[in-house]
Amino acid sequence: MRWSLLLITLLCQLVVADERAPLRVMTDLWPPFRMEDAQGNLTGLDIDVLDEIGRRSGLRFDIQRAPWARGLADLQQGRADLMIGLAKTPEREQYIEYLSSPYYACAPRFYTAAGAAQQVRSYADLQGKVIGYVNESVYFQPFDADHSLDKRGVNNEQQLLQMLLRGRLGVVIGTDCQVDFELLQPGYAGAIAKARYQPEARTELFIGFSKVRAQLQEQTLINTALRQMLAEGWIKRQAKRYQVQR
Structure with a gap:
């Protein structure tokens, strides 16, 4: 029973x-x-x-x-x-x-056209450049709250990279897990590079x-x-x- x-x-x-x-x-x-x-x-x-x-x-x-x-x-x-x-x-x-x-954890990174990677060697070098980011994304402080930078929000990372290739953006920010994978796709080889400046931050x-x-x-x-x-x-x-x- x-x-x-x-x-x-x-x-x-x-x-x-x-x-x-x-x-x-x-x-x-x-x-x-x-x-x-x-x-x-x-x-x-x-x-x-x-x-x-x-x-x-x-x-x-x-x-x-x-x-x-x-x-x-x-x-x-x-x-x-x-x-x-x-x-x-x-x-x-x-x-x-x-x-x-x-x-999982990734890291925020800045990307530029291949020939301009050395132009961003520090956080201060972001001033005066048009920086692309994805709306509602979180990267690191002080970048997220920095209103002195010229930042342009878009819907996704693919848009960012295409705008960078066309010269509409000077720098883009993304997480390395995602952007590095995207750069393996045809059309990006040799055209986009990581900026010299790499923030000491992790995106969990x-x-x-x-x-x-x-x-x-x-x-x-x-x-x-x-x-x-x-x-x-x-x-x-x-x-x-x-x-x-x-």
């Missing part, structure tokens, strides 16, 4: 887990973390991470692509459950519940939940799976598939 009750309890738990609605994830393209294949499917390291978390936790994810700023707005207003690839800021912490540990990447939605059980399941994956070196091994190494 006791074993029968235990079996019924376990089966009920499995049914509840199976009936749990998929978590709505907002994201945008950010190679090699989030890319789109020829069939329009999302691929990349972040998608692999979510798939593996789902396999280990039993959770399901409904991944929706939208501009990054719109995804943050959906998280803030409770229209979405979580985002992946988030940098942490005090402003975002007002409406995002971050998991305890980052799952987190999974974060909307504070508007109560998802404590889901957060615990994801946090447990993610910690296991980090301890096993799973993410580091997976990153090598995309030539992303740290």
Whole structure:
């Protein structure tokens, strides 16, 4: 009788887990973390991470692509459950519940046309140059809050690099994990280089939940799976598939 009750309890738990609605994830393209294949499917390291978390936790994810700023707005207003690839800021912490540990880290870097890399040897050399960045992105201080610089925001890194190639920007800033991967693509070889100046900063990447939605059980399941994956070196091994190494 006791074993029968235990079996019924376990089966009920499995049914509840199976009936749990998929978590709505907002994201945008950010190679090699989030890319789109020829069939329009999302691929990349972040998608692999979510798939593996789902396999280990039993959770399901409904991944929706939208501009990054719109995804943050959906998280803030409770229209979405979580985002992946988030940098942490005090402003975002007002409406995002971050998991305890980052799952990856990149570094902010400046890029110029190949022949101009030596022109940016220090932070002071950014003055007087038109600097491109991605809207709603976080890089480092004092750059993020520096209103004395001539900064132009665009929607994604691909736009930045194209504008740099056309001479519409003098410098662009991005995270090396993403921009270095982008520069491996045809059309960029030898045309764009890292600036001599490299800020001493890291951009840690987190999974974060909307504070508007109560998802404590889901957060615990994801946090447990993610910690296991980090301890096993799973993410580091997976990153090598995309030539992303740290």
